[in-house]
Amino acid sequence: MFDVPKGYRFAAVEAGFKYRNRCDLSLVVSDCPAHAAGVFTTNAFQAAPVVVSQKTLAGSPVARAILVNAGQANACTGEEGEKRCLATRTMVGTPLGIDPTEILVASTGVIGDQLPMDRFERGAKALVDNVGHSSALDMAKAIMTTDTFPKLVTATVSLEGGTVRLLGMCKGAGMICPNMATMLGFIVCDARVDPLWWQQTLRTAVDESFNAVTVDGDTSTNDCVLALANGQSHVEAVSRSDKRLLAAGLIDLCRELAFRIVQDAEGGTKVLRIRVSGAKSKPQAETVARVVGHSPLVKTALYGQDPNWGRIVAAVGRSGATFDPNQVSVAIGDTTIFSKGRPVEGDWDSILAPVLKRDEIVVSISLGTGRGSYELLASDLTEEYIRINADYRT
Structure with missing residues (x-):
């Protein structure tokens, strides 16, 4: 009621x-x-x-x-x-x-x-x-x-x-x-x-x-x-x-x-909570979050339950934000898979499998540069999204 x-x-x-x-x-x-x-x-x-x-x-x-x-x-x-x-x-x-x-x-x-x-x-x-x-x-x-x-x-x-x-x-x-x-x-x-x-x-x-x-x-x-x-x-x-x-x-x-x-995103199966911290300013943190959240490669990887940190890092790198690549860290869920500009060793397919099956996935990105932060909600990208929008007018 x-x-x-x-x-x-x-x-x-x-x-x-x-x-x-x-x-x-x-x-x-x-x-x-x-x-x-x-x-x-x-x-x-x-x-x-x-x-x-x-x-x-x-x-x-x-x-x-x-x-x-x-x-x-x-x-x-x-x-x-x-x-x-x-x-x-x-x-x-x-x-x-x-x-x-x-x-x-x-x-x-x-x-x-x-x-x-x-x-x-x-x-x-x-x-x-x-x-x-x-x-x-x-x-x-x-x-x-x-x-x-x-x-x-x-x-x-x-x-x-x-x-x-x-x-x-x-x-x-x-x-x-x-x-x-x-x-x-x-x-x-x-x-x-x-x-x-x-x-x-x-x-x-x-x-x-x-x-x-x-x-x-x-x-x-x-x-x-x-x-x-x-x-x-x-x-x-x-x-x-x-x-x-x-x-x-x-x-x-x-x-x-x-x-x-x-x-309820069209064809979506997951909510991606992208948290960016350590940016020089809030606008720079927002810029990074949006580039990652808009990336078809990041969105499809998370839909496919693939812990492909390389796609996330690449999106951060082309965002235009100012940072030192050697200070960047990335975590999926509570687990850091990329630290200080280098991958962390581990069987991430197995370790992160339970996390990537969840309806909501947190991706945390630390730029290690300042105090700016921003959080963006995004969806994954699926075959169903293409079907819905290919047939929208018909």
Whole structure:
């Protein structure tokens, strides 16, 4: 049973954009105006819903609802795509008595096709009738594309004035690489917050979570994380302590959702937790982690349960980070297999066999140069990933 924040209602219906016999159009509505925040893709080809939601938040950090469709990305669709996106807000907002400009929008699916407005109009009517009759889990299922399971997390945070609740959901399994990833994330909270602080805190949470994962090195046109805080708990985050606690709760929630994205990576069988330490700076540590995490050779080796430290070291060496090769060490699990620029003798196929069979594998890289560190979650690379993406449009 999920502890849903106060003052939110959900809807999810089948509109038939791409999928059959499943919901693909969904909505979360706040019973009152909520402070809204958003973080969006840095891809130059920003989808129409990204453009619309950015403009909406730039005009006012207040929203009443988030409208999401799966199966049609409405990306690279020009002015017509933006026009259709705006029309969908009216289709939903007018019958609900909500100003369409207070509806944030998000889409995910195939790039390049215009939204089929006849299906959207029929779906919007059903969606309005469904408000309050679906659950948060129903919406989490409706936003899925190639995901194999819905990703939904809740949390409670005790503040000085009482308890507040957070609920987050996301979708994403492939085309995942910051900034940000082919992912949509939606968070609702019932705390009273300062809108500027809420936006800044969401940005920090995204950097600490969704921007620290990779599946395949591809960044999408539609990525966004949208967050509402409606104050319906009547508990306000005012003091430094309260703000620190709520920020920590939001970061933990986003980290759990980000982990589930990598856990559900297209064709993936393992989560790779790549930890880099001893770098000259955090950005240099991040650079190393990303090169290792993106490397097809590293990813396929770990999928094949091959302790091929040479691929890891080679990736570190081409990362562009500054370090002394004679100070570099690499460990898989708790076992060091490369130390101070030299391999450690051992029957690593046998010793590491139990470690490499695990669903989660830690790869630790020490550069021995400074105090900079970074952790990246990555997936392995399998034949199934190729099959999924070779057949994605068909």
